[in-house]
Amino acid sequence: MSGRKETVLDLAKFVDKGVQVKLTGGRQVVGTLKGYDQLLNLVLDEAVEHLRDADDPLKTTDQKRSLGLIVCRGTAVMLVAPTDGTDEISNPFVQPDGA
Amino acid sequence: MLPLSLLKTAQGHPMLVELKNGHLVNCDTWIFVKLSVRQRFSSVRPPDFEKIMQDGDRFWRMPECYIRGNTIKYLRVPDEVIDKVQEETKSRGDRKPPGVGGRGRGRGGSRDEGAAGRQAKGIGRGMEDAGAKGRGKGGPGAKSGGKGGGRGRG
Numbered sequence: 001m002s003g004r005k006e007t008v009l010d011l012a013k014f015v016d017k018g019v020q021v022k023l024t025g026g027r028q029v030v031g032t033l034k035g036y037d038q039l040l041n042l043v044l045d046e047a048v049e050h051l052r053d054a055d056d057p058l059k060t061t062d063q064k065r066s067l068g069l070i071v072c073r074g075t076a077v078m079l080v081a082p083t084d085g086t087d088e089i090s091n092p093f094v095q096p097d098g099a
Numbered sequence: 100m101l102p103l104s105l106l107k108t109a110q111g112h113p114m115l116v117e118l119k120n121g122h123l124v125n126c127d128t129w130i131f132v133k134l135s136v137r138q139r140f141s142s143v144r145p146p147d148f149e150k151i152m153q154d155g156d157r158f159w160r161m162p163e164c165y166i167r168g169n170t171i172k173y174l175r176v177p178d179e180v181i182d183k184v185q186e187e188t189k190s191r192g193d194r195k196p197p198g199v200g201g202r203g204r205g206r207g208g209s210r211d212e213g214a215a216g217r218q219a220k221g222i223g224r225g226m227e228d229a230g231a232k233g234r235g236k237g238g239p240g241a242k243s244g245g246k247g248g249g250r251g252r253g
Contacts, residue, residue, distance in 0.1 A: 009165055020161075024170070040167075078118075081164030089160045 011036045011080065018083035019044070023076045026057050029067065030083060040074035100184055105176060108184045115175040116166065 011033065019033045021042060031044030047067040053059040 011165075078167045078170045079164055081161045084162070086159055086161035089158050 009040065009080075011042075014080070014082055020079075020081045020083050020086065021072055021077060022079040023072065024078050025076070026052060028052075028060060029070070029072065031067075031070070034069075037074070040077045040080075042072040042074070042077060042080070043069070044072060045069050100181075105180065105184050106174065109174075109176045109180045112177050112180055114177065117172045117175070118166070118170045119172045 014033045015035070017033060018030065019042075021029045021031070021044070023029065028050045029044060029047050030050065031047030033042060034045045035043040045068075047070045049065040049067055050060045051063040051065055053061050
């Protein structure tokens with residue numbers, strides 16, 4: 001399926017850098033990207049899963065689960081983002097009129 | 100107006116992407132959504148500016164991220180983009196719609212590989228429906244004319 005070369009993904013620049021990966025189903029993993037393929041299977045080193053709140057799966061808690069060296073299956077990868085430059089900010093959508 | 104031409108025109112504009120799981124991604128300045136023929140991946144690339152991501156009730160700013168295309172529920176496009184789309188459709192009025200080249204199907208026709216052939220067929224049916232029909236009706240030789248005719252009749 002993804003045999004074609006025309007991919008928009010350029011994960012080469014993330015190699016050996018920290019990446020945050022969200023998976024379908026809601027799990028979130030942070031690790032160092034060691035490798036990838038065109039199916040978006042990812043090899044993450046020192047991977048840490050950020051556990052979610054049992055009552056509200058949209059919220060991540062401070063609890064973590066160390067996974068070590070893992071392969072993330074490409075079909076489950078939903079989002080890939082670098083951890084460098086990622087900061088938590090306040091709600092940017094709060095406006096006086098609620099727009 | 101085709102959805103893809105709107106999205107192509109919206110490149111470089113801020114837009115809001117809602118994902119199927121309810122997360123929001125708000126992109127400033129540069130978003131490049133490439134919905135390839137199979138619409139596999141959207142890359143969201145604001146190189147200098149930030150992506151704001153809502154995660155439950157927390158917000159994150161990140162330099163860029165890649166989002167799998169099939170997790171996108173919708174994209175909210177700024178209003179001014181729509182005017183630009185119309186300009187563009189005028190200027191390329193007689194151009195082939197993207198993905199209707201004979202190349203893809205020609206390659207699929209080579210049946211040395213069963214799997215490849217099947218894939219190509221699937222793609223052809225999904226994405227190049229109109230073009231294929233038009234060509235069939237138009238008969239051989241009438242390449243671009245046949246396509247237009249097929250669409251008109253259909």
